[in-house]
Structures are given as structure tokens and as C-alpha cells.
Amino acid sequence: MTTTLSPTVAPLTIRTKWLARLLPGLLRLHRTALLSVAAIYLAFISIALIVLHQVGHPRVSILANQVFNATLYNFATYAEYLPVFVAVFIGAPLFARSYETGTFRFAWTQGVGRRRIVATTISIFVLELTILSFPLGIILSRLWFDLSPQFALNIWIDHVFFTSAWMMAFSSVIGLLTGVLMGIAVRRLLAALAATTVVMVVMFIWLTWTTFFHETLLWVAKAMPITYGGPAVIKGNYVASYNFSFINFFYTDKSGHLISQSQFYSQIFPKLTRAQSIRVSDHPVAGLARLGLKEWQGALFHPRFHEVLMTWIGFGSVTAIALVVAIFAFLGGNDRMLPRRRHP
């Protein structure tokens, strides 16, 4: 440190000195994984660029149709599974391997501390995944929407939504964090790979089978006060139907149970008379109103902020934060938070 440095600059450099030292070492340590991720994502990007070149933009043609129905659709599906690849083959072995071989005993006793190592390692991969996901997502979106005028696409169709730039980044990061968590919690490589696969499959099912997702929304709706859209929801029996973040309630002034539309249709609908059931099917609002249920509409997030996006970002962020907290909980160590024992 030269004497010309002002006091405010010097402490800052000292505080991050460990990072400047640590970063090149971690890049060296994980170069294989980092290169694999780069290779795969760049391969996907290259293929997408080739497809884009072939299709041109925008173009109405038989070729476009073929591309949309076959190539692009499949390709986008494969791209959607990149987070799974990242989770299982990059995230899980990241620390599980060092636990299995015992080298964690070396790493966790080094001067920099295990938390900084884990945090910096995760950050490096998150950064890489984000940087690589964006071009891929942008190209795929470009492809989708160049073709959309003829195919009536909108952003909320599954494959289109999940292959958008921010969703690709988000899901890759969550995949990575899931894998890392499994690796640190399970501490055995093969078992971590298996556990990560299971968790990723469960996540996918939850996301793509709307029933599960809607049940989660319902649970959140019950817990959160929903004030956007209508008057406060008071006691009554509710039948709830959803449209992503939008929830329609039909309620009565009765006991106060909240059931989802699927529950309504499986539990209550069969008990209705034929006339009632026809009325509910053809004109839900009127039919349910005839059953004594009043309509109420609400959204999880204010319509001013795009609810669907906010829902995803909300759920995604909560998941990501929960995963990070869990990772460091399982990691333990660096008992800096514990009070130092003062020498008497």
C-alpha cells in the first residue's frame, strides 16, 4: 500500500483482497465444468443461429411451417432441459465430489473459509449461466416471434415462455442451485446425482402440470391477503378458478372453505342435479350464482405489474433464496457468528 492512497480506498481493497486471490484459483479448479457449460450452451446457440439463418425473418412459407412444427419445437424442448443438465452434471458434483473423496478436509481448512469458497464458486457459475442463457433465449424468442404472426403465438405458451431469455437464465440458475444443494446435503456423488434428478423431475411436473401449480397458487392466495380486483374476501364457501396469477372466486356466506375448481368439479359437481350441472358448465358465472355463490376476481400481484411475470419471478426468487439459505445451512462452518470466548 502506498502512502498516497486515501484511507477510504485502502480498506475497500483489503476487504476484497481475498476475492482477487480466490477467483483465478476457482476458475482454474473448475475449468472443466465451466468449459462444458460453455460448450453446451454455445452449441445450442450455434444451432439456433443456423436455424435462424435458414428461416430468415420474417417469412411466411412452407419452410417456416416445417421449422416451427418440427425443428424449432423440438429444439426448444431440448433447450428447456438445459437446467436439468446443469443441475445434475454441473451443480451436483460441484461439492459432492470433494465430500466423497475427502478433499473437503483440505478446502474447508484453508484460510479463505468454506463460505467464501462456496459463495464465489456458485457466483461464477450463475454468472456464466446468465451470460450464456440470454443470447440463447433471445435467439429462440426471435425465432418464435418471427413465426408467430402466422401461428398465433403469445409469450405465455409454455415453450415460448420457458425459452425466453430471462426464464432460461432463471431456470438454469435454479437448476444449478438445486444440484449444489443436493450435493452438499447428500455428500455422495451418485446419490446426489440421483437426488438432483428426482428433485428436478418433481419441479418440472409441478411447473407443467397446471393442477399442481394451481394448488400452490391457491395455497398462496389463502395465505396472502389478495386485495387487487375486488372487495375483501369474507367468510363463505369458495370455488376458485385461476388463470396463472388471476384467481376467480365464487363465494357464499357460509362456513368459509376455499376449494379449487378441480376440487369443485370432482367433489361437488357430481352431486349437482343435471339441470344445475348444465348451467354451471355452460355459464359458469350464472350457474354458480344460481348455486348461491357470488363472483370475486383477484390477482396475486397488482395488474399494473404484469401478474404472470411477477408470479414467476416471485416464485422463482423465493425458490432461489430458499435454495441458497439451505445450501449454507447444510454447509455449516466459519463460526464467526458465535460469540468469541473471552479469556478470563
Added chain:
Amino acid sequence: MLIIRCEGGEEVDENLDSSRDYRFAYLASQKFSTNHLSEARHQRYSFPMELDKAVNGAQSDQSPIRFRLNASSGVPTYVQLINQVEQALRIGYLNVGDRLPRIKEVVESLAINPNTVLKAYKELETKGIASGRPGVGTFIVASPPALSAEAFDKLRQEFIDGWLKSALKVGLDHADIITLVQSALETLDHSSSTLTSQVSQ
């Protein structure tokens, strides 16, 4: 390193290189301890020392003496070091003003705890033979009371003819004699230390 064994009173020379000034020490005094109660060991130890003093002068920063350790002799390490210093002084290989090896060098070559060397050097200081200069090293300041080989032999013979033979005749065995001598030395040490502590009060 040339190891020359002396057995009995004979000296056996092997392959002495006349261009190098090799000397060897013949230790006449008996140092022993009993490792097993069932047998007492009387042994003569020759401590050949690797005194690598080339004829055209040693390097100025190297101490003229390098220590050697006999791990199975039962003699405490620090005592061996002290003995080697005293021997070197007696035969004129170490002189007043010479520097003893640095503790770091000694422990690295012998793989012993630094405290052992410290203990030996401190004991040499207590005896008045060496003196430590912080930051510089430990230097020889005096020679141990010069006991010539003849005087040593004379004492030994007196001991054998005087006390030892009669003790053996009475029926003491080797182990008993050794223990008796040790006990006597300890008693003397104890009484002299109480004396000095009394004096210093």
C-alpha cells in the same frame, strides 16, 4: 563419515586419509542406564564425530562440530550433546570462541525437539562452558576442567580398586551399583540446590 570402533584398550585405524584431519574420541567414562531390570549394561562408547575440518580451513560461518545421536544408547539426548561438546573441547577440536551449531541446524539434521538443544546449551551455560549471545549464537567461553587421559584412568582405577571391588564382594550386582551411584548423585544434587537456595535467601 568414517566410523572407527575402539574396543578394549586397542585402537584400530581404518583407511585414515592423511590429507584430512580426522580425529576420534575415546570415551573412557561409563555412561549407562538400565532399560530392562533383568540386565544391566556396561558399555564403552566411542563417539566418532564428523569433524569435517579440511586442512585448508573451515568455512567461517560453519560451526566446527556436527552432532550425532545414538538413539538406542539410553542416554538422554541433551546429555549426549553436552558430552560431544565437552569431548570436542578436550581433544582440542573446539576452542574458546568457536560457535556451536545453530539450534535450527541441529534439529534439522538430528530430528530432535529444539527444546532438547536449548536444554543442552543452557546446561553448558550453567557449567560455564558456553555463552549465548542473542541473535548471534552460542559460543564457547571456557574449557571444561581439563582432565587428562592419565588422570581419568587413575580415577577409574582408584574407583575399581577402592570401592567397586568391595561392593561386588559384598554381593551388590551391577544394577544395584548403578542405582546406588544414581541415587547418590541425586542426593548430592538435591542437597547442593537446597544449599544454594538457602544461601541466596
Added chain:
Amino acid sequence: MTSAIQIEAVSRRFRRRTALRSVTATIPMGSVTALVGSNGAGKTTLLNLMAGLLTPSSGTISIFDNLIPGSMEALGKVAYVAQDGPVSTSRSVGDAVHIARAFNISFDFDAAVLRLQRLGIDLKQRVSKLSGGHRAQLAITLALARTPDLLVLDEPLSSLDPIARRDLLGELMGHCAESGMTIIFSSHVIAELERIASHLVLIKDGEAVVAGEIDELLGQHRIFMGSVTEAELVSNGEGSVISQTHPVTLAARVIRFDVPPLANALLAPATLEDLAYAYLEHTSFVAGELPK
């Protein structure tokens, strides 16, 4: 700051077994401590606790008076080498040295490279292809390069040949002499310890049966040939007989005296090996009954 490691009533339980039971010991600064015990006695667990890889189930360990093992301050001062020295999952030896440098603020890179070259370890060699001895040496090299105040080694000598063992011990002693580094290492070979170690901790079945300065311990213990009863007579209430096996037969008994006794025709000095074997073999028994 007087003690390097202060262990107070530390116990460590795992799911099915208790590895350590109320261990208490003080390791002074600058000392060389040997942790001796049979396999499975709890040595590795205790060393892991000191390194901060485990936390005690009860009791406290503190490093340099007030640091918690595993805390950031302690990590900077303590270097730990696990058994068979596993090092990072890097590919080459050179990589491992670079990574170790990345993991530590104070790291003498050149000294590490020099030491590896002196030992004949090729920097381009794959870590996984190294022999057991070289792998251990690599781990030790990386630990020494951190110039730690406390060096914790788990059986560092077990995979080394006798020459390498002697060289390493000499080197460690040199470090001690130069920087006053505190060293604690576990060993289940007792022979070389007496020259090297200044302090001793004997672990048996998870308990520290002996913990103290070796010179003091050797001064307090004597050997007597006889039966246990005879040994008790000789100790005359001033000491306790340690070795209780085969109470009636003639055997070498180790007696621990409260105050070092004067030389006695019946008593012989004890070596570190005698001590260790006596304590580690010790089985308690009631007079008249056979030992368990």
C-alpha cells in the same frame, strides 16, 4: 497468550457411537505434541475438532486462547493435513499449488515449489497418480507454505519411508526452532516420539488418559518388576500402579508417582513406550478378581 489449544471437557457423539468422552488438555504454544492411541480411539475426531471440521457435542475448544476452530481468524492461523493428505480435486500438482495459493492470503508459493522439487515431485504429474507418500508430502508442502502458527497433522508419517520420515521430522523441528510453530500430530507408532515431542496426549476409547509434558511424565513414572500387590507396596501410597494386567504374575509395572521419587534399587526409569503401552493396555480390576 499461553496456550495454543485449550480443550475443556470436550465430547463428540456420532449417530451410533461416542467418539470422545470429556477430553481435557492444554497444548502450550511452541510445543510439539504427539497424540497417541490405537486406531479408532478418537485421534482423528479430536484433530478434526481442532481444525474446525467438526463441532463438539459438549465442551469447548479454543485456539490461541479465544479463537473458535473453523472461524475465519482461526483458519488463517491453523493448517490441517488429513490422513493420506487428500488435496483439492485438481488435476496436476502445479494446479494444486496454484489453488492453495488462491485459498490463502499468506502463502509462500516459491517455497512450496522448491520443496516439491527437492522431494522429486513433478509439478505436471497428476495428483491422482502420485504415490501415497508423495501425496502426503504434497499436502504437507501446501500446509507449510501457509506458515501457520499451528500445524495439525493426522498420521503424517504413516505413508512415508524411513528416510522421508526422518527428513520431514527434521524439517518440522527446524520450523519449530525458527518460528516457534506449534505442532500437534497423531501417531500410532511410538518409537520416534520421544526425541521429537515435548508433550503427549494418550487417547484410549475416547478418553485422554494422559496429557502433559513428556519430561514431566517420564520423571513421574517408574518401572518395577513384580506383581501388582508388590508394586503397590513399593509405591507406598505416593503413587498408583498403572499397569494392571496379569495382577499376580511377574511383570514390568509402571507406577505413577505424585512427586518424582529418588533413585531406588527397585525402580527403573520408564521410557515413553513403556508409558504408552501401560496406559493403553490398562484394564481396571478389583483385587482378587481376574482382569476383564
